[in-house]
Amino acid sequence: MIRLMSVFVALICLGVWNAPAQADPEFWKHEWPETNFGKTSVGNWVEILSGGPPKDGIPAIDGPVFIAAGDETGIDGREPVITVELGGPPRAYPIRYLTWHEIVNDEVAGMPVAVTFCPLCNSAMVFDRRTKHGTLSFGVSGKLRNSDMVMYDRQTESWWQQATAEAIVGDLTGTTLMQLPSWMESWDQFRERNPDGLVMAEPDFPRRYGQNPYRGYDSLTKPFLYNGENPPHGIPPLVRVVRVGARAWPLTRLREAGRISEAGVVLSWEAGQASALDTSRIASGKDVGTVRVRDDQGRDVPHDLLFAFAFHAFWPDGAWMLGN
Template sequence: MLARVFLFAFLLAGAVQADPAKWRVEWPETNFAQSAVADWSEIRSGGPPRDGIPAIDAPRFLPASAENRIGEREPVITIELKGGRPRAYPIRYLIWHEIVNDEVSGIPVAVTFCPLCNSALVFDRRTPKGTLSFGVSGKLRHSDMVMFDRQTESWWQQATATAIVGDLTGTTLVALPGWMESWADYRGRNPDGLVMDEPDFNRAYGRNPYRGYDSARQPFLYDGALPPNGVPPLMRVVRVGNRAWTLERLREAGTVTEAGVTINWQPGQASALDAGRIARGRDVGSIRVQDGQGRDLPHDVMFAFAFHAFWPDGVWMHSE
């Protein structure tokens, strides 16, 4: 019931026509004269207002060995940067907060998750205009979260890490290696690693407010073109640059090496967008993407419709 009410509110809000003139009341510091958006109707209200989904700015961490609330198969976003202790950011928190502003190995990072696109990405928050901190605007474009920076109030597309409205339009953040895997896999590999502690908000952590979403026929708040070649819009794909591999192909193959990358799939990670409790979601497996030297590469495991929306000329890596 909670999921249906939540998504109905999203759909109702999304029907409101986009109008920058109306947005200026809520966004007085945003420069709407600077924009890469040709059609403002692409940007919709997602329901919550600015900061209605509160980003986390000062995350606390526990030793992985001290955490006992997270299910073995629950997904976490892992960061393992040279010179620092590995960190896990549980999706049970990010599904409610979507952005964590943190610092890892001396690098200011934004750890992000967009539930409607299943897009989990890590960015360096440093730009030529200084270090930024990010919040959730409450807006969506092609069903993907629109972030905003608190320094210039420019709007940023989460899926592409690029500013699309405001003074920083055209600026792109540097993506950092990060990946989604099960809590058990992270903890087993990093017994001395860290895990983000539960935030001090009144949220039903561990529950999925988007129950059944990744089994739907159509994405919510999206009316753009659907993927080619009969690829279901809510099928997960692994995006590396402008190329996409379907998760089904990777599940069948286990390992695929082509286009200069090696992609490994292994079972054990629950879908965060399936069952009412994240820990009970069906097994979608985990992905690791590396180059020829075994170095982890930035990538995304997103829904096919989102890949096609933001990379309409992207390359679909189907098996021969």
């Protein structure tokens, strides 16, 4: 109970937890006058809740600064980073920053990308910002659906579901972003493999970087701001699963096996990465390990490592890869 209350208080301080506002597009039009609420794929508006902060209350980062991996001395070796290798020097985006900003609009090897992290779902995904409607840049709407971040694009102010990479409200409804290969690993694992790599420098914002405002979150039995069904097969809602398309492998199974080859992909697990959602200091979090997903030719495959409740919410007919 003490840990539960600490998370509750932390979410209030961060601005993520608030008494859910009534899901009413007419009300939201005052905050979002440029959004076309007449076009949406959301079946029931009550699925979308106000998380507390207004539009851009959680500020996305645009055009981040990078430094050489060898020059970074302030990040603990166990801390998680999102790794992007699309050409040129590999880049690491530390979760110590993404926890507080959730979206980074960047350009890698000439490709405009959005690096995203939703703490409430543990979902870290990288997208190509180019669409048939032009290149978009993204911000944090302050809204949640099934506890997952709702992003918005600054060009049309359409709303996007981070977990599915799909526009769900506004002119661009139905448009999807291309997910790019990326993965979460420890800072030590990144720099040992990429001594000449780059790492995102600390943003110029007054934030407690390196601290986890969601202390104890991934040890709870129930996620915040989620009223949907629990996962099937007795899987706890806050167990991490590796999602590839509409299939999900429980991390508990992969951790025990070390390596799984199924459904055309090879999943591997290696110890050494701290959970970003455990202790107050990210670097001290329990070891959740690093997952890589590759095809049969060794190429990295786009995937996500999210909580089981979020997979079930967005892929209710998805396949659970239980190995039995």
